[in-house]
Amino acid sequence: MSVVNVKFAGLGGTGVIKASDVMAELVFEQGYDVKKAEVHGMSQRGGSIASDVRFAKGEEVQSPMIPTGEADYLVVFDETQVVVNEAFLKQGGVLLTPADIDVSKLENVKALNVAMLGKLSKHFDFTVDQWTVALNKLFAEKFHEGNKKAFMLGREG
Amino acid sequence: MPAFDPNAKKMLISGNEAISLSMRHCNVQFAAGYPGTPSTEILEDYSELGGYAQWAPNEKVAAEVALGAAFGHARSVVTMKMVGLNVASDVLYTATYTGVDGAMVWIVADDPGQGSSQNEQDTRNHAKASVCPMFEPSNSQEAYDFFRIAVQTSEKFKIPVILRMTTRVDHSKSIVVPKEELPAMVPNFERNIAGHVMVPGFSKPAGRRLRAKMDEMEAWNVAEGPNRVEMRSEDFGIIVSGISYHHVREAAPEASILKLGMTYPLPMQLIKDFAKKFEGKRLMVIEENDPWLAENIKAAGIQCESKFDPIFRFGELDVNRVRRIIAGDRNPDPVPVKGKPPMLCPGCPHRSSFAMLKELDCIVSGDIGCYTLAALPPISAMDYMIDMGAAIGMGIGLRNVLPREQAKKVVSVIGDSTFVHSGITGLVEAGYNRPDTGHVVVILDNSITAMTGQQEHPGTGRHLDHSPAYKLDYGAIAKTAGFDNVYEVNQVKEPEKFKELVKEALEKDELTLIVAKSPCILALKSILAWDKANKEKAEKALAESEAAAKKNGNF
Numbered sequence: 053m054s055v056v057n058v059k060f061a062g063l064g065g066t067g068v069i070k071a072s073d074v075m076a077e078l079v080f081e082q083g084y085d086v087k088k089a090e091v092h093g094m095s096q097r098g099g100s101i102a103s104d105v106r107f108a109k110g111e112e113v114q115s116p117m118i119p120t121g122e123a124d125y126l127v128v129f130d131e132t133q134v135v136v137n138e139a140f141l142k143q144g145g146v147l148l149t150p151a152d153i154d155v156s157k158l159e160n161v162k163a164l165n166v167a168m169l170g171k172l173s174k175h176f177d178f179t180v181d182q183w184t185v186a187l188n189k190l191f192a193e194k195f196h197e198g199n200k201k202a203f204m205l206g207r208e209g
Numbered sequence: 210m211p212a213f214d215p216n217a218k219k220m221l222i223s224g225n226e227a228i229s230l231s232m233r234h235c236n237v238q239f240a241a242g243y244p245g246t247p248s249t250e251i252l253e254d255y256s257e258l259g260g261y262a263q264w265a266p267n268e269k270v271a272a273e274v275a276l277g278a279a280f281g282h283a284r285s286v287v288t289m290k291m292v293g294l295n296v297a298s299d300v301l302y303t304a305t306y307t308g309v310d311g312a313m314v315w316i317v318a319d320d321p322g323q324g325s326s327q328n329e330q331d332t333r334n335h336a337k338a339s340v341c342p343m344f345e346p347s348n349s350q351e352a353y354d355f356f357r358i359a360v361q362t363s364e365k366f367k368i369p370v371i372l373r374m375t376t377r378v379d380h381s382k383s384i385v386v387p388k389e390e391l392p393a394m395v396p397n398f399e400r401n402i403a404g405h406v407m408v409p410g411f412s413k414p415a416g417r418r419l420r421a422k423m424d425e426m427e428a429w430n431v432a433e434g435p436n437r438v439e440m441r442s443e444d445f446g447i448i449v450s451g452i453s454y455h456h457v458r459e460a461a462p463e464a465s466i467l468k469l470g471m472t473y474p475l476p477m478q479l480i481k482d483f484a485k486k487f488e489g490k491r492l493m494v495i496e497e498n499d500p501w502l503a504e505n506i507k508a509a510g511i512q513c514e515s516k517f518d519p520i521f522r523f524g525e526l527d528v529n530r531v532r533r534i535i536a537g538d539r540n541p542d543p544v545p546v547k548g549k550p551p552m553l554c555p556g557c558p559h560r561s562s563f564a565m566l567k568e569l570d571c572i573v574s575g576d577i578g579c580y581t582l583a584a585l586p587p588i589s590a591m592d593y594m595i596d597m598g599a600a601i602g603m604g605i606g607l608r609n610v611l612p613r614e615q616a617k618k619v620v621s622v623i624g625d626s627t628f629v630h631s632g633i634t635g636l637v638e639a640g641y642n643r644p645d646t647g648h649v650v651v652i653l654d655n656s657i658t659a660m661t662g663q664q665e666h667p668g669t670g671r672h673l674d675h676s677p678a679y680k681l682d683y684g685a686i687a688k689t690a691g692f693d694n695v696y697e698v699n700q701v702k703e704p705e706k707f708k709e710l711v712k713e714a715l716e717k718d719e720l721t722l723i724v725a726k727s728p729c730i731l732a733l734k735s736i737l738a739w740d741k742a743n744k745e746k747a748e749k750a751l752a753e754s755e756a757a758a759k760k761n762g763n764f
């Protein structure tokens with residue numbers, strides 16, 4: 053198996069880093085080699101943010117950053133960020149955006165990132181339980197219920 | 210609590226987290242620093258892991274307290290971003306002469322690509338110029354391991370050591386398997402005046418000892434340093450250090466590699482031996498930022514190719530750029546689609562401050578922090594920004610030379626953390642070399658170091674771990690320095706009052722300090738929670754001591 057590249061992108065405050073942490077945690081727990089890159093520094097809210105997760109089994113992940121044109125999945129949490137990041141998507145790669153989710157059914161708009169993970173989850177063989185373990189590890193307990201619903205909305209919607 | 214389980218046998222953590230854990234496992238006794246992206250989280254994580262860490266007013270002081278601890282036979286650490294090393298370099302350049310009695314690691318984080326920095330300087334130049342041994346990790350496991358090797362090397366050779374990080378290694382996560390703890394050192398004073406007092410009589414021989422030590426360290430680096438040869442192709446060899454190693458592995462999986470972990474003093478014999486294998490074939494050096502390895506290797510008489518610097522010395526490397534370097538592509542980098550730049554948060558107090566300064570058409574000698582974003586459209590109300598603390602000095606310089614009507618518009622604007630860092634001497638300068646038109650200094654006191662992610666400083670009244678601390682009084686400092694007027698105003702609640710104060714101050718030929726005090730909106734919730742917790746703790750302690758006094762009949 054070669055390296056799988058998932059790029060998350062959005063604006064500051066939309067949960068980009070959190071989503072990439074969940075994905076990275078999930079594959080780490082499943083025994084993959086994994087690297088995760090992100091750019092953070094400025095505190096202020098609202099600028100473009102992206103985070104890369106790269107994982108592989110039986111092979112080492114080298115650079116933590118996904119090269120242009122090599123993302124298998126591009127998961128974007130804010131439609132404006134599609135143009136900014138689409139050059140990273142490989143030909144035939146999968147683009148997921150908020151338009152793929154029935155956002156009106158989200159109880160909490162902040163959980164959009166989790167719903168997008170639900171959508172993404174359909175492309176992998178990991179079980180809902182495995183995803184839930186990773187989600188619960190990264191979020192405070194009070195979000196667990198809501199996250200589960202948001203995740204299933206994305207996965208089944 | 211830290212964001213990871215420090216007791217796990219294998220963990221997925223960032224380079225910064227890996228260092229903080231390694232600091233615990235190496236039984237570091239004392240750590241100090243000043244915030245700066247991408248280094249900031251190291252001390253925060255270390256503190257959350259139960260280590261003792263403190264924020265200093267600036268990097269120079271941080272380095273001095275850590276050096277003192279290392280003189281006292283402790284293992285100490287100082288952290289900073291690369292520009293912080295400019296501030297602390299005065300310490301480093303002579304601390305290498307004295308050496309240390311315990312161990313001292315300087316964690317210095319470079320920011321290739323300038324994600325969040327005012328320049329793109331390369332710390333490796335400082336290492337060579339100050340004659341300080343240096344390690345360069347390329348991932349989290351190496352950050353963990355090289356920190357330990359840095360401690361051990363510092364102890365063995367009795368010298369401060371630099372762990373040179375870069376943003377990508379600091380902030381990327383990869384897998385770490387921790388090691389067993391090192392036994393702690395026992396702090397102790399040992400008199401050695403000739404070794405610790407760098408008057409010329411003692412320092413001249415110390416300088417010679419230092420160079421001799423470097424020869425010894427180079428031999429050690431050749432024999433035992435954390436360097437590695439990976440032989441694959443017999444026709445193509447690449448010399449790398451730091452994160453470039455991984456980009457190269459991906460871009461040129463067939464190439465043989467000499468991966469350097471300790472890059473000062475360079476293990477020249479290893480490099481020569483590797484180069485020999487590729488005589489008449491292809492040998493390259495691939496590195497981020499300055500052509501530092503290439504220059505040193507070429508200066509030793511070894512022929513090799515290096516990157517095309519007019520393009521590739523700028524910005525971060527990545528796999529695509531490394532492919533282009535190898536292919537000899539000298540075309541400019543493809544221009545990426547521009548993302549949305551960061552902006553001041555909605556409701557940020559800096560918005561109110563700069564709206565008013567703009568209305569008054571001030572010439573703003575500015576400084577570094579969130580508020581520097583006010584230099585960009587649509588606000589565009591900051592005229593100068595160079596380095597931390599410069600706002601005040603540059604403002605005084607402008608006041609001295611500009612025609613009177615322009616001079617009277619000059620305002621020095623500086624954040625609270627930046628003021629403490631290096632604005633205080635600027636006030637002293639204003640009082641001492643008072644411009645004819647006087648001067649106006651505005652401290653933007655948002656009660657936190659916001660830019661780097663909400664760190665405490667001596668003006669917040671709380672320590673690194675948010676416990677209560679003595680709180681600096683900016684007005685009192687200004688008065689002592691010779692300022693005529695000191696005002697405090699909440700510029701968000703009373704913008705017109707703030708504007709009026711600045712206007713009046715500009716009209717007078719006096720020295721005026723205006724403290725614009727309104728908290729960072731993003732930090733407000735945390736600030737209130739920290740203060741509440743501290744108050745409750747203090748009340749509880751008071752109640753307990755009163756109860757004890759009562760019981761003992763002392764009332």
Ligand SMILES: Cc1ncc(C[n+]2csc(CCOP(=O)(O)OP(=O)(O)O)c2C)c(N)n1
Nearest residue numbers: 245293577578579624625626627658659660
């Ligand atoms: C010598 C040096 N050290 C550290 C930094 C990183 N840095 C940039 S601004 C800043 C502090 C900003 O705090 P403050 O002045 O309170 O302004 P705020 O961001 O809160 O508005 C720091 C630590 C730097 N640029 N230079």
Ligand code: SF4
Nearest residue numbers: 554557579659729730
């Ligand atoms: S983090 Fe604080 S100081 Fe910085 S822009 Fe936001 S509100 Fe302003």
